[in-house]
Amino acid sequence: MHRSYYFSCLLLLLWLGAGLQNSSAQKVGLVLSGGGAKGLAHVGVLKVLEKNRIPIDYIVGTSMGAVVGSLYSAGYSPQDIEDLMLSPEFQYWVSGRQLEDHAFNFFSLDPSPAALRLPITFKSSIQVRPVAGGLINDVNLNYALATTLAAGGAISNYDFDNLFVPFRALAAEIFTRQQIVQRKGSLADAVRNSMAVPLAFRPIRQPDGRYFFDGGLFNNFPTDVMRSEFKPDVIIGVNVGDVSYKKYPKEKDDELLGSSLIFLSFDVADTLAVGKNGIFIQPDLEGYGTTDFDKVKELIELGSQAAQAKVDLMQQRIARKADTVQLVKRRAQFQQKAPPVKFDRVRVQGLKENQNEYVRKFFRRKGDHYTIEEIQEGYYRLAANEFFRGIYPRIQFDPAANGYVLSIDAQQSNKATAEVGALFSTRPVDNLFVGLEYRVLTKLLYTVGINANLGRFYTAGQFGFRVNVPSRLPFYLEPSVMYSSLNYQNTNSIFDREAASTQVRQRDFKVGMQVGLSHNFRGRFVVDGAYFANEDEYANIEDVSSDDKLDETDLTGLTTAFRFERNSLNRKMYSTKGHRAVLGLRLVQATELYRPGSTSLMTDTHEDNHKWAQFSAIYEGFYEAKNGKSSWGYFAEGMISTQGNFSNYRSSLTSAPSFLPLPDSRTLFLDNYRATRYGALGLRFSRNFLTKFEWRTEAFTHVIHSPWKEGPEQMAIRKPGFSRPYLTASTGVILQLPIGPAALHVIHYDNKAHRWSVFGHVGLLLYRARSLQ
Secondary structure, eight states, X not given: OHHHHHHHHHHHHHHHHHHHHHHHHOOEEEEEOOOGGGGGHHHHHHHHHHHTTOOOOEEEEETHHHHHHHHHHTTOOHHHHHHHHHSHHHHHHHHOOOOGGGOOOSSOOOOOSOSEXXXXXXXXXXXXXXXXXOSSOOHHHHHHHHHHTHHHHHHTTTBGGGSSSOEEEEEEETTTTEEEEEOBSOHHHHHHHHTOOTTTSOOOBOTTSOBOEEGGGTOSSOHHHHHHHHOOSEEEEEOOOOOOOSSOOTTTHHHHHHHHGGGTTSOOOXXXXXXXXXXXXXXXXXXXXXXXXXXXXXXXXXXXXXXXXXXXXXXXXXXXXOOHHHHHHXXXXXXXXXXXXXEEEEEXXXXXXXHHHHHHTTOOOSSSSBOHHHHHHHHHHHXXXXXXXXXXXXXXXXXXXXXXXXXEEOOOOOSEEEEEEEEEESSSOOEEEEEEEEEEESSSEEEEEEEEEEESSEEEEEEEEEEEEOSSSOEEEEEEEEEEEEEEESOOSSSOTTOOOEEEEEEEEEEEEEEEEOSSSSSEEEEEEEEEEEEEEEOSSSSOOTTOOOEEEEEEEEEEEEEEEXXXXXXXXXXXXXXXXXEEEEEEEEEEEEEOOTTOSOOSOEEEEEEEEEEEEEEEEEEEOTTSSEEEEEEEEEEEEXXXXXXXXXXXXXXXXXXXXXXXGGGSOOGGGBOSEEEEEEEEEEEEETTTXXXXXXXXXXXXXSOEEEOGGGOEEEOSSBOOOEEEEEEEEEEEETTEEEEEEEEEOSSTTSSEEEEEEESOOOOOOOTTO
């Protein structure tokens, strides 16, 4: 009996020892699927795994799963990742919107009403095609991935097995239909390749010349890759990629359709692929779309809930427990291996050598090495120049130099670009815009542009030639020729589109040279010298017939202007974020030639010489509310001009500066909004509703100093002191479309000829400033 007792105890000890040995050797692999914004749920899963001491020995990820998995493998804790994705910067990464601090508009041409910019390819024949790439501007994302994952890549010596957690990222090569398992090289590249969703993000050309796309095209739940690469004992698989619903989402199908189409060709997860002893986690993400990146907290919480529901099963199947204290210590030790953040050099590839030198001049350093701030500044300066919209950054550590190297893939955009825009309105101000730009890069960047506006109210044309010089103090030279014609007709009704009686017609011709310079690429100082020839035709009475001959004032002369401009607004029209400042001083020397018409009390031609100076200032800004759905804006403008009286009251008004508070203000000739000295303040409010619509309300007041009034013989007489405050207000609904905003407003002007109106338009309502504005 004693023998059998001892034998039983021996068997028990052997069994316990084997169990302890198996649990200590037990390896756990974590598979994270793709799914766009729904992949944010992976962060919640990581939080629960660490909290419950579930070990993670290997990670394989696809698309958004590769993003989250790479961050964890690079030494970021789940809380670090959550903080990163809750930061305001993350929304700029995934949306492609311009960061206000990085609005480098020195090289930007003045905003045009072009809704489409179409590259032109010159091969055997001329081809006009849409911009190659994705719908989302990836400038912010590429830089964020390169910098955020740079340290992890350097520590691992660019071998993913040497990361804090061994890692694999999946990509797809669509031409030969191959699944690509990324094991070495740039960690940022691997992640960027894995999330190159067709139509959303452009693919990045690899060093070997190939393009890779989102790994989810062929394998969105890569449990097979986990087995073949790491052979774990247990697989925890987290799937957020399914697009199936328990029942048809009748009330949300339209909303979900747009964000689901691009994922229809993606691989669907096999729920049994984790194996018999594996754990399958499927967060309940019904009702959430692949583009809901603004719902970070909700999605992370849903991931936490799904993982928490499987904790008992995980603890049952995974006997081994992670030592939390050791995990934190090991993570800190891994992070401490990161090289100091300094950049030894900037390398440019993809262009000719003299062109590469042009690109390198965007990066400036004060010491022996580039700081991260100097690298960031140079990158965004370069990205702001449309000629290099296709740039891609790579950061790699050079042990010999003990510093990082920034490599810029600067494949140039097409040399030629066609521009097209159209405006449709409830008033007869419809317009078509067409343009063409041609760029040549050698040691300098040369741009030739020609464009035209065609319409009943507004006709214009411009030709310019610009030379950009990225010297220590960057500057450009731009000679140009401009013509514009405005035809103000007596119409204020939504239905009165056939009105043909011209009240005022203004034609401007200007030829001159503009020199712009900037010390930091953000704003610009402009010196503008030109010869101008303006022709204003106008009636001296309100009711004009087609038989009336209009008065004519011709103004010719020379002008010089000095301006400072800074613009970080997020839109060409109806901005909700950013700031704009313009300070200007203009000097004018001109000759006035007046020819009376049939509505004039004067009968003789009159000629006079004028000299004046004018100072103008505009400042506007917008502040977004914490909820991200509304914003407040303010506006201030001032004008002081020494311009004197012209031949009569009407000619004095037509030649005077004008206050244009609303987008449609330029389409109306408003007496109470034209003066040589005025000040204005405004307040704006906008709020999003029904996802894509925006309600916008604006109110302005302006006061005129020494306003003109019509005196005897139609002469202009100045009133002493200040006018009463004039009120301008607008409220309406806006929908942003690919061809420009669609808007419908109820508008009030404090002017008897245009008191109230309903105005709607589709397209960009933008006009060039007059030659003396």
